[in-house]
Amino acid sequence: MAPVAMRSVAKSLSEAKPVAYWLDDPGKPAAQPALTADERCDLLVVGGGYSGLWTALIAKERDPGRDVVLIESKEAGWAASGRNGGFCAASLTHGLANGIARWPGELARLEEMGARNLDEIEAAVARYGIDCDFERTGEIDVATEPHQVEELRELHEQARELGLADGSEWLDRDALRAEVDSPTFLAGLWDRDGVAMLNPAKLAWGLKRACLELGVRIYENTRGLKMSAVGAGMAVTTPYGTILARRVALGTNIFPSLV
Ligand SMILES: Cc1cc2nc3c(=O)[nH]c(=O)nc-3n(C[C@H](O)[C@H](O)[C@H](O)COP(=O)(O)OP(=O)(O)OC[C@H]3O[C@@H](n4cnc5c(N)ncnc54)[C@H](O)[C@@H]3O)c2cc1C
Incomplete structure (x- = not known):
């Protein structure tokens, strides 16, 4: 980087503090x-x-x-x-693909417990009036490479076969870009209920x-x-x-x- 550019970067960062964004409140x-x-x-x-x-x-x-x-x-x-990142996810297996790979026999129960857990968190946030910007946004896994499109489609199919696809919606390129208009996104799998965003x-x-x-x-x-x-x-x-x-x-x- 040229010395002038470095000086300009140093100047713009001079008042920055090494504090986590959420905690600097x-x-x-x-x-x-x-x-x-x-x-x-x-x-x-x-x-x-x-x-x-x-x-x-x-x-x-x-x-x-x-x-x-x-x-x-x-x-x-x-x-x-x-x-943390503020993703409050129902999944107890760090995603369905990991759950299918590691705990196929117990997955239905794990998914049910995870959904109940997220509901209970939401209920407690409401019960105690905790102002933490809790919002059930859901979450979209996106494919940016053609092979990822196939992987996501396969995951959706597997979830359907296991009866675990409730609230999960396949988004082709146009449907995904109607939600998030990035030219790099090729397809997506939308978990509509299983994730909330909050201020940690x-x-x-x-x-x-x-x-x-x-x-x-x-x-x-x-x-x-x-x-x-x-x-x-x-x-x-x-x-x-x-x-x-x-x-x-x-x-x-x-x-x-x-x-
Ligand atoms: C950068 C980052 C991003 C993350 N993003 C996400 C996310 O988006 N979604 C998600 O679900 N999870 C996320 N996580 C994980 C999540 O934040 C942690 O799993 C969770 O906060 C752990 O909570 P905890 O209470 O177990 O531990 P901590 O929050 O670490 O709390 C442990 C506490 O114990 C105290 N303590 C330790 N020893 C003693 C002692 N001897 N005496 C008294 N006090 C003690 C510490 O001071 C500390 O406050 C993320 C984590 C990180 C670091």
Whole structure:
């Protein structure tokens, strides 16, 4: 690149910050205070991403009398949950083709559970008034090469034979370009119901609020350091206090495990 062009690129990027788009939002909620003393609870959830937040929320919904604490080493939603692509897909197999290849015998059940899961997510978003731009857009797999047209057509045929093509529509070139007018698109398979788009950070923050409203005690900037068995329960130590819990649920994803 010519020096003048490089200077111009450097200038236009000079105010850019290395922050995930979704997390750079003035609506971001304040962090909950860190744990500063010992605690006790029925259920301790470690991790404030989707796994931890949904676990805490559902634990409270199932038994409002259950005493639930959640600890998060930074702020809820800062990690993968607040910075993902925002595709909220029903598929539990990362797409139908993968499901057909790996779990053909269980696929009908997996598809049914996945559809129910997405419905439940949508219902919870509505129930708690979570403003996360949830929209059932569906999703179109597109072919840009002739061999991909055949692969997609075959996939649609297989889905039909398995009775799993409900809500799935074959789009030839003209039908696809009526939806998305790109000259590179040759055909597409439209899953009309199985995918929603949402703002991932706002979902995490909304789940945090819903947990707090149901009485979950959340301590942010509180890392679980060590977990050990104590009597019939567990003890999790943090920098400024130990939490005794009857049960512990770990939602720590790729971070070092406490097990
Ligand atoms: C770039 C990217 C794009 C993606 N796009 C999509 C997509 O479009 N659709 C989709 O469905 N999925 C997508 N994913 C995957 C999805 O984001 C993750 O599967 C999901 O967010 C995982 O949630 P989690 O709660 O398990 O983990 P995380 O969100 O990683 O949360 C784990 C939390 O645990 C906390 N923690 C860890 N250890 C401790 C400890 N010892 N004490 C206290 N707290 C601790 C961490 O600080 C963190 O906040 C994407 C992921 C990435 C990275």
